Amino acid sequence: MNWRLKIEQKFEKLSDFIFENSKKTILAILLIVVGLGSNLSHLRMDTSTEGFLHKTDEMRIKYDEFRDQFGRDEKILIAVETEDIFNLDFLKKLAKLHQELENNLPYIKEVNSLINARNTLGTADSLIVEDLFDNYKIDKSTLNAKKQLATANPLLKDLLFNGDKTFTNIVIDTQTYSSFDKNGKKIVVNEADEFAEETTNDAPKIYLTDNENTKIIEAVQQITKKYEDANFTVHLAGSALFAGVIKQAMRKDTQSFIQKMLLMVILVLALMFRRVSGVVLPLITVVLTIVSAVSLMALFDAPFTVVTQIMPSFLLAVITGASIHLLAMFYKDFAKTGDKKSALRFAMGHSGFAIVMTSLTTAAGMWSFSFSDVAPVADLGIFASASIVLGLLFVLVLLPAMLATLKLKHKPIAAHNKKMDTFLHKIADFSLNHAKSIVSISGIMIIIAVLFATQMKFSHHPLIWFEADNPVRVSVETIDKELNGSMTLEIIVDTGRENGLYEPEILQKIEKATDYLNTLKEGEVFVGKTITLVDVLKETNKALNANDAAFYKIPTNKDLIAQELFLFSNSGSDDLEDFVDSGFSKARITVKVPFVDAIKYNEFLDKIQTHITQEFSTKTDVSFTGIGVLLASIMEKSIHSSAMSYILAFGLIAIMMIILIGNIKIGLISMIPNILPMLTIVALMVGFGIPFDMFSMLVGAIALGLAVDDTVHFMHNFNRYRLEGKSVDEATRLTFIGTGRAIIVTSVVLSLGFLVLLSASMTNMFNFGVLTASAIFVALIADFLLVPAIMKLLEKPKPLEQK
Structure with missing residues (x-):
């Protein structure tokens, strides 16, 4: 040695x-x-869903291709609750809110609500596509007629209002790309934009940044707050808003964590030194x-x-x-x-x-x-x-x-240090005198924890990071219930040929697929609405046939389909761009679903992918993307990656312990006390119903890395005294007196460092803090009782000790 x-x-x-x-x-x-x-000024925050995937991830690449073609699918939903959405005063107030959102929100593409809902009509010689309430005009004389038009349109129910007509939805589409280049210069969109610096349109486009999304959310929160009253209750939701709210909570929590942790560390250091x-x-x-x-x-x-x-x-x-x-x-x-x-x-x-x-x-x-x-x-x-x-x-x-x-x-x-040495001496004696009992009890605890581990269930549900009465969670759950979903899945049907979507057979397959989707309900997961090119086509076909409801269907003639879609695209509406590409080869199916556990999305997606893929021929490619699909993919990757991380962490740390101790057998056995904290975490999670999600998955490897620190300090000093010829008992006592106090204090500091997370506004951080602090505490007990006990039973007396 x-x-x-x-x-x-x-x-x-x-x-x-x-x-x-x-x-x-x-x-x-x-x-x-x-x-x-x-470099600090260049630090950025990212709470986006796609940010959980590497830029080279196939799922991320597909999602970026989708955004490049159809725009950003992350929306902001503003659901307004009232007694009757078709009340004249309510509609006037809704129109005022709609107009203010359009005029004052930064970085948005469009605002859609009942006010500008698409109303497709046919006359003797033309197709008219107009807003339901043109130019925000809410007129008493035409209100009943407008109500009949809205309620007769099957596309609007569960999209812009609920069945009871007590909820109406405002959907905000944000820009796909950032208004600034990578150097922070404003991109010139048109010559009238006098505030932009220089044109950078040739540069690679940057997607809407987290900071820009946050500014939109803050503006939405400020504007909607002015309109709320007893008969105008506002609920904010949508994946874009959810990301912004998480960022707000992160900023607040991070600052709070550091402040509280500093105070605790100062107190502990002052008391110790x-x-x-x-x-x-x-x-x-x-x-x-x-x-x-x-x-x-x-x-x-x-x-x-x-x-x-x-x-x-x-x-x-x-x-x-x-x-x-x-x-x-x-x-x-x-x-x-x-x-x-x-x-x-x-x-x-x-x-x-x-x-x-x-x-x-x-x-x-x-x-x-x-x-x-x-x-x-x-x-x-x-x-x-x-x-x-x-x-x-x-x-x-x-x-x-x-x-x-x-x-x-x-x-x-100091005298208090001598008292601490006496206390540590007693702990050493207790561990040495009850070595067999301590090892036996620890073995039983490990077996029980393993049994608990077999009942562990994976979960990842960001919504429950917020308390049940949190306004964001309440809003999302309310919109899921009243408007049948606040999240979306996206299905892309690629015919692989230009004008392939003019084929009646393809459109009929899309309609058949959406009919199937609209019937699905698997536990908490259900399809609340599907929106496709077919809806636009059926509206247009009805309008061009004297507005006869019997013609709300897909034409059977390819040339007629092409002609009707051409007329719609020339009517002044750009809605078609949301559903097809410019070559009419790709179609988008937007599927509304509730915000539920990502694990449940996985099971749901497996089912619909199999069914819908079979609906189309091998010449037609069907792919799945969107925020809901990303969430499911992220959770699946988390489970696989965490398993690999645990194996890698355990292997690396075990090798280091063997090097430190200089004995393979004892080095491996010394890892047992560090497995105990990990298993304790699992038992706590199962016992208290804490979800095994992306955050709690991190605890095990982190706890292992932290817990082994005390073992390293103990074994380092223990081996030092053994090499000097001290007996196991003497080496243990000297180790406790030499480094025991520091081990206790560092464990206290580490525990406090994670217990400050108990003040977090999100329960995922709360759970993370509780679990990690618990693991550190268990590791301290294991190092003070189990490690000495194991050494007592394993270490053979040296010749000098036997005399």
């Missing part, structure tokens, strides 16, 4: 070098941080690590997401814990000798290698996510692991340099 001694000597030499060059070291580190920090330097220096180290981490994300254009928002709190806890281990050793030796250089040398030699190993094991736990098919999870893995390594540099280089520079007052060992 001479290699371990040589490594410790290297850390001692590093300590001497840093001590002698402390100011230069501090300056060099600060220059690195400033260089990274210059009772020195200003013991509080300030770790905080400086942590702040610089977080700044560097976020700057790295900005540098590599990785967005801040609902997943990566845990990173600041995570790093704060991890880097504080590493700082505590170094400072605990430093202050302990400094209290004995009063020699700062000697104390720093002792701390680096004693804890440097252990801190490196704990940082690497934690980084390995996070790095295991970097191969995830879910983009934000992969980003978390890449940047959290990189930031831990960067934080390690700050702990082992910057922190010693700052200690070397400061003038520290010599203080003798």
Whole structure:
């Protein structure tokens, strides 16, 4: 084991070098941080659904192709509840709201409501496509006629109003592309746009940004708030709005998390070290690590997401814990000798290698996510692991340099530290004296947890991240109930040939497919409405046949279909662009569905994909896309990626433990106490009905990376004393007294770091905090009781111990 001694000597030499060059070291580190920090202004947030998939993902590519052709399918829904939507005063107020939305919302394509609902009529010699209430005119004399037109139009029910006529819907379509180029310059759309800088239309188009979507949402919230009263209740929903609301919650929560965590860390550090330097220096180290981490994300254009928002709190806890281990050793030796250089040398030699190993094991736990098919999870893995390594540099280089520079007052060992040593001595004795019982009970707990794990069910339902009485959740559930869905699935029928959609057979197959879809109801998932080219064609055919309802059907002649669609496209309406491409080779089927668990979408999609694909010939390609399809795909990828992450994290950490301990058998067995926290998490989730979703899936690998830290510190010191010839009992007691206090405090800091998530406005973050903090607590108990017990039973007495 001479290699371990040589490594410790290297850390001692590093300590001497840093001590002698402390100011230069501090300056060099600060220059690195400033260089990274210059990228902070480029950090962006992304709460979009497609942002969960890598840009190279086949599903993402198909979705981008869909948006390029048909526009953005993420909409904002404004459902207004009243006693009677066809009341004159209500319609006038609705028209005023509609007009204000059209005039004042940024980055939108169009606003659709009952006011401008499409009304297709035929005269003796022409086709007229007009708004139901032309120019926002609500007239008492024509109100009944307009009501009859609206109620007779089968397309409008469940799209713009419900069956009871107590809810009406305003649908806002946003721009597909951003109004700015990658350099932030406004793109010139027309010469009258005097506020734009220079034309960049030749540059690659950027999709509507998260920031632009947020501005739309904020404007919608401000405008609709002015109109609400007892007879004009507003419900806001839609995937675009939901993404914006999540972003608002993220901003608020992230700021709150960091503030609360800082207060808790300051309190813990003050109680432990009772020195200003013991509080300030770790905080400086942590702040610089977080700044560097976020700057790295900005540098590599990785967005801040609902997943990566845990990173600041995570790093704060991890880097504080590493700082505590170094400072605990430093202050302990400094209290004995009063020699700062000697104390720093002792701390680096004693804890440097252990801190490196704990940082690497934690980084390995996070790095295991970097191969995830879910983009934000992969980003978390890449940047959290990189930031831990960067934080390690700050702990082992910057922190010693700052200690070397400061003038520290010599203080003798405090009385409360001696009491803590007595307490730790008793814990060691308890574990050693009851080794067999502790191992047996732990084995039973593992078996029970495994049984719980067999009952685990996967789920991913972003809506339930909000409390049941949250306005957003209430609005979505209300719209799902009253207007039969707030989400959409998209089906693309590609004939593969120009004007292929003029074929009556193709259109009849589309109609047959929608008839099938409209009958579907699988538990919570149902189809509330389908909207296709066929609806436009049937409206037009009826209008051109003296508005006779008997002609609300697909013409059987190809040339007649072509002629009617031509007449519609020349009527002044651009609605046809929403359903077909310019060559009439591709058609879009929009399917309204409720916002339910993504797992249920998977089962539902499997069924309809099989059925609808069989409806069309092999010459016609049928593909599925849209936000609902993306959600289902994301959850499927999350399950697969999480399983791979667990295997990778466990394997990497086990290898590190074997290297640290120098014994394959003991190294593997020492992983048992770190499996216990993971299994405890599963038992808690099953027992309390916590969904095993994208966020709770992260807990296991993160908990493993964090939990093993205490095991590393214990085993590092235990092996050191064993090599000195100490018995298992003596080595255990000395390990507890030497590093036990730091283990307790770092566990407390880590737990508090995740318990601050209990203040989150979204339950997914609340659950994440509870589960991770619980895992850390269980890991602490396992390291204090189970690890010593295992060593007591496994380690054979050395010759000197047998005498």
